Amino acid sequence: MTKTAHAFRLLAAGLLLSAATTAAHAAEDTLVALVPAGPHPYFSAWEQAGKDAAKDFGLEGGDYRVPPKWELSQQNQLLESLVTQGYNGFLVFPGDPVGGNGVVSELVEQGAPVIAGGGCLKEPSDAAFCLGTDTGNSAYIGTQELIKRMGGKGKIAHFAGFLVDPNTQLRIDAVNKAAAETNGAVEVVQVIADIDAPEPAEEKINAYLAAHGNEVDGIVTTAWIPAVVSANALRKMGDKRIKMVGIDHDEVVLQAIKDGFVDGTMLQNPYGQGYIGTFALDRLRSGCTVKEDAPFASTALTDRFIDSGTTFVDASGVDNYVGAMQAITKEIMADFETNYLTCE
Amino acid sequence: MQPASSLPLGQPRSAGSPSFVRAGFLGGNEFGLIVLIVVFATLFTLATKGFASPFNLFTLGRTMGIDILIGFSMMVVIVSGGLNLAVGAIGVCAVMAAGWAMETFGLPWPLGLAVCLLVGAALGAVNGEAIVRSGVHSFIITLATMSIFFGGMVFLSRAEAFRELPPAIAAFGKLRLMGFLSPLLLVAVATALVLGWLYRFTSLGRRMLAAGASPKAAEVSGIRVDRTIVGCHILSGVLAALAGAMLTARHGAAIPSMAGHLGQDWLLPAFLAPVLGGTLLTGGKVSVLGTLLGAMLVSMLTNGLLLLRVGEFWVQAFLGLLLLTAVLLDLGRRRLLARHRIAV
Known part of the structure; x- marks a missing residue:
């Protein structure tokens, strides 16, 4: 079992x-x-x-x-x-x-x-x-938790679900709202959406982190697969500088939290x-x-x-x-x- | 076997003659498909408790109607030796444009339908012109336009559906004739009759077949192949838009996800129906009746297998297996007939 x-x-x-x-x-x-x-x-x-x-x-x-x-x-x-x-x-x-x-x-x-x-x-x-x-509220709370762990300032990358799902837009808006409340101290520098499937998530998240990983201070994910892929990517990179808040309870994400590669997850x-x-x-x-x-x-x-x-x-x-x-x-x-x- | 609609230009038709019945019908895909439909319908009626119930017949007919139209939208391009991977994207873009027009300007549904078909025709024309002018294969062009059309639609609509449509649209999708018959199936049958007439009795239809069979020979015989190919893609766009309109009636709203991501959900039914029906991927031959029957068979198999509770994930595998068996049985049947000199 x-x-x-x-x-x-x-x-x-x-x-x-x-x-x-x-x-x-x-x-x-x-x-x-x-x-x-x-x-x-x-x-x-x-x-x-x-x-x-x-x-x-x-x-x-x-x-x-x-x-x-x-x-x-x-x-x-x-x-x-x-x-x-x-x-x-x-x-x-x-x-x-x-x-x-x-x-x-x-x-x-x-x-x-x-x-x-x-x-x-x-x-x-x-x-x-x-x-x-309440997807918008969940994304909002998750982003607030991330900002706390970033020390209240820095740049965030947001990895999100399918664009045809209106929840995705609600989540994007909620993440942007939480960042906007910092009066410019925190900026959402990249939103990568339409990646709640293994292949596009692996391709786009890994490519982004390889090219811009040193330019971001935090990652928030608002869909299951991007959370798993991001957690794996941070583990492979050995990067504990970048703070991350994921979503859901996949074993990969939970283990990454225990090991310190991910700071937390928004449970549903x-x-x-x-x-x-x-x-x-x-x-x-x-x-x-x-x-x-x-x-x-x-x-x-x-x-x-x-x-x-x-x-x-x-x-x-x-x-x-x-x-x-x-x-x-x-x-x-x-x-x-x-x-x-x-x-x- | 050579379907009547693929005969060379000017060749006398033998439809209705005994030899046609033997060689063209009994030896053709259409007869095999009819036999399979009857066999499986009997099997599902006996083996499941609800296959022949009015509700199931209604929903099955509705699904068939939509799948038949999707199959036709691909068939009319295959005829010319091309492909249209953007059928789903065109269908969704057309209904989203119509939905926007009806919701914003309060257009009645006939005008909304006209907008839908016009947008479908315009996007089909874009495909056709791009293929003809660039000389690049339609596979590449329509692969690109699939993303362009769909991406543009998502950008413009922000993936928001249009549901404030005239009530007649949803009522049409729910309408049951005689308690079990969906009018969407009748629309598909009517479209089949029009297409059959086009290929059998009009010079435009014959030009399309000739351009697909041998573009060079068609050019030499005075056919403007480029314009004919553009015409095929316009027709494909119109049929994809009509399929989209039928789906809109089924959902009661114009929604961006109705054909899945990039419209890719339509590709399997789009190819299955014409290929099963006997339309050659190389062009020049078409079977409108075969495409209609092919779509009916696939829809019925899916429905029957779900009712048999074989397991949702096994449906795809069973479907593939049954289709392969059907093709092999059909091949064997035609060989048997040929051996007995019943068919040509």
Whole structure:
């Protein structure tokens, strides 16, 4: 068993107690599909989360189904197929925040509630709500942490995700905002986007650091693959002068934090998204409705947003990152139904 | 086997005669594809619980309609002995331009569609002119314009979708005729009829085939090959734009990621359909019906395999294996027919 899988089992055990109280109300025919936009390590935690939630709450199933490629059309085809196969609840990371709305409407019309997980759909949407990371805030906090470690001055390079993902622009804006608040002491000298895949990330990050590594004082990454590639690059260069704040919990990044090549990472909570999302879908199928006055937050995409949690972890907390995720998930689960749902 | 539409200029047609039926149809790709479609449709109907359900037939028909148009957009250039790697980029650029026009100026959908097709034609003309004037192979030119078109679109739109479109567009994408038939499939069939008429009954269509079969011979016989090639690319641009418009109806919005990064998601269906259908990559021969059937077969296999739950990642492998088997079976069938002197 991998460390990550072990971590998720610990997390599940922690949540089991609270689950026991609600399992009795579950709809036994609830079959939830957890569908990302394509293969990506970020979503691997959804698989265990779906299984754990199905077991804990007595559902027919909680299956992680991945489109073979990161293509909106492939995701749409898979979702349409899953409805035909009998799935009746969907946690979906939208392949596109606008383009995903069409298929979501059709799923809802077929009687299957949908929750946007990991990323939001742009309103108006038929999704019940969005359970994900406040990406702009996460990038902002991460950049602030980086600036602290740079001593409040210097030059930053920002390595970001796909340009067709509007979250990327939100993250770019957030990083620029954090830098702008230093009144010129910190400057974002380079943004390299569209690199959340191994090949372009390796090529562009390594080329940039080879040519300009001595000109930057800090690196902030706001996508999984660039974080891994940057951490590896700094390790290979043996460079601890350049400060770096990454994102997510890849083992490469966590080890680089322990070894001092990376200063910290902005954790997200994909396991919590999968677990809470599956639970909520079952409740919606069991007759609950979303509260009109629920304490939703607002983002650039939606005003029905639930923050699944984001927290900064550095060397002092990296060994207990699972605990951090667990605490966030427990906190949301503790009064989720009371806060967000109306159940007869 | 020589499809009727590839016959030399001026040669009398034998369509409808018994010999045509034997040699041109039974011995052709089209018959093999029809047999495969019937076989797999029967298999999937018997082996899955939802293949023949109205919802699945509707979504399958919608996917088929779009894939058929994408296949046509490549087919009309392959006919001339060229390629158009920018079909996806053109399709996305055209709908983004139309989306901008409709959202900004409040254009009704017919004018929006006209803008979409005009932009597609213009970008196709840019490709054609660049190929003709430079003398560089269309592979290189369209590889370059794919990035130029897509990059320009992302720069201008900041990757923001246009979703404030006339409601009729989304309604058309969701419309179900007789409860199971998507009008998008009917659009594709109508386009096939127009293209069939073009290649079979017009001098323009014959010039396109002649220019692809032997540019030098065509030049000697008085055909302006350069202008014909530009014409092929304009037609390709229009068809790519129409495919984009159909996807816009399907999503209810014009979105920059609808054809993936650089529009590359369209390349596989663009090549698969015409090649399976019997259109030669060397040019000069075309099979409109074959392209239509090829796209239908690929869409149906994908849908059926997903319903069979073979695993999303195995779908691609199964698809490739089945297509290879289909091609080999078709080859064997034609050899058998030739041995019995049934076909030429």
